[in-house]
Amino acid sequence: MTKLLEWVFxxxxxxxxxxxxxxxxxxxxxxxxxxxxxxxxxxxxxxxxGCYSLATVGYRVATFNDxxxxxxxxQAQIKEAKEDLRKKGFKF
Amino acid sequence: MASRxxxxxxxxxxxxxxxxxxxxxxxxxxxxxxLLVKYFGESGYDxxxxxxxxxxxxxTLEIAEQLQKIYGKDKILxxxxxxxxxxxxxxxxxMKHATGSFIFIMDADLSHHPKFxxxxxxxxxxxxxxxVSGTRYQGDGGVYGWDLRRKLISRGANFVTQVLLRxxxxxxxxxxxxxxxxxxxxxxxxCVSKGYVFQMEMIVRARQLNYSIGEVPISFVDRVYGExxxxxxxxxxxxxxxxxxxxxx
Ligand SMILES: Nc1nc2c(ncn2[C@@H]2O[C@H](COP(=O)(O)OP(=O)(O)O)[C@@H](O)[C@H]2O)c(=O)[nH]1
Ligand SMILES: [Mg+2]
Numbered sequence: 138m139t140k141l142l143e144w145v146f147x148x149x150x151x152x153x154x155x156x157x158x159x160x161x162x163x164x165x166x167x168x169x170x171x172x173x174x175x176x177x178x179x180x181x182x183x184x185x186x187g188c189y190s191l192a193t194v195g196y197r198v199a200t201f202n203d204x205x206x207x208x209x210x211x212q213a214q215i216k217e218a219k220e221d222l223r224k225k226g227f228k229f
Numbered sequence: 230m231a232s233r234x235x236x237x238x239x240x241x242x243x244x245x246x247x248x249x250x251x252x253x254x255x256x257x258x259x260x261x262x263x264l265l266v267k268y269f270g271e272s273g274y275d276x277x278x279x280x281x282x283x284x285x286x287x288x289t290l291e292i293a294e295q296l297q298k299i300y301g302k303d304k305i306l307x308x309x310x311x312x313x314x315x316x317x318x319x320x321x322x323x324m325k326h327a328t329g330s331f332i333f334i335m336d337a338d339l340s341h342h343p344k345f346x347x348x349x350x351x352x353x354x355x356x357x358x359x360x361v362s363g364t365r366y367q368g369d370g371g372v373y374g375w376d377l378r379r380k381l382i383s384r385g386a387n388f389v390t391q392v393l394l395r396x397x398x399x400x401x402x403x404x405x406x407x408x409x410x411x412x413x414x415x416x417x418x419x420c421v422s423k424g425y426v427f428q429m430e431m432i433v434r435a436r437q438l439n440y441s442i443g444e445v446p447i448s449f450v451d452r453v454y455g456e457x458x459x460x461x462x463x464x465x466x467x468x469x470x471x472x473x474x475x476x477x478x
Contacts, residue, residue: 140474194388201384204448213262227299
């Protein structure tokens, strides 16, 4: 199953569950409070996911390592490499 | 003598082939080769470096020939092609000539540092992984020379990809990886994308085929010499690639 299909199934499943409760499709006489809680659920989920995404990406950007030492090490090694290669007869 | 035996015992007969695709890398090539020789030499693993140059107008091939004279034909193999045919086919071309049972794929522009090679190999042995991927996004991994905007795009794109594809690896667009030879052959055959969506497709297909993936944190230092060949409309081609993979894998 492709990722796209997985998503479609997932959304359909959740959507169906939501519709059953909110509109009491099976006439199960669900308590009013159930319906009132279920009705705005999709929006809550979306907003929560949006916040989670922003927070996660923000945190990861802020903690993205800057490898200053790696850059310095590389610069030093470039010098060393050039000298050594010249000694071995390499012409740049 | 003692040091020799310890070097020996680490070798265990495996050979590692490094595929280095180059296009206009005359400044970088001698340096990356020097570093590869240094770290492979120190760690004692058997290796070969396969340089696939696509007719670079800056004379990269001539540089490669000089390096071959210095380090020997058994260590440096030249498998040039007449014109620029792209990265994906460069790997296929190089792989045909590789004699190692493991294959490293890395860029020749010094953004992938050979000092991580022993770590890749140890990681691979640790879990007998089918492939080991370098990651900028975990542990001590990171980048150098990136401004906030670029970090944001990178992290954002990575997050969206993780959510949509759940690939089981943290760095999808990085291209510093170690593959079992058979695994690379199987993957490359199935991958159709171009550019660096190709790297993403490789890892996504790996998950699809149930290959095991190990990860090693790496530092990615932006190229010092020369310029990037991809670039252009990176974001658009990334999104296209992402959606294609989303719908087909
Ligand atoms: N043989 C070959 N190598 C290429 C081609 N395009 C890029 N490369 C090499 O692939 C590596 C990665 O390319 P680069 O321009 O650094 O991509 P970036 O790091 O994503 O910006 C470098 O070693 C390039 O020299 C190509 O068409 N043919
Ligand atoms: Mg590069």
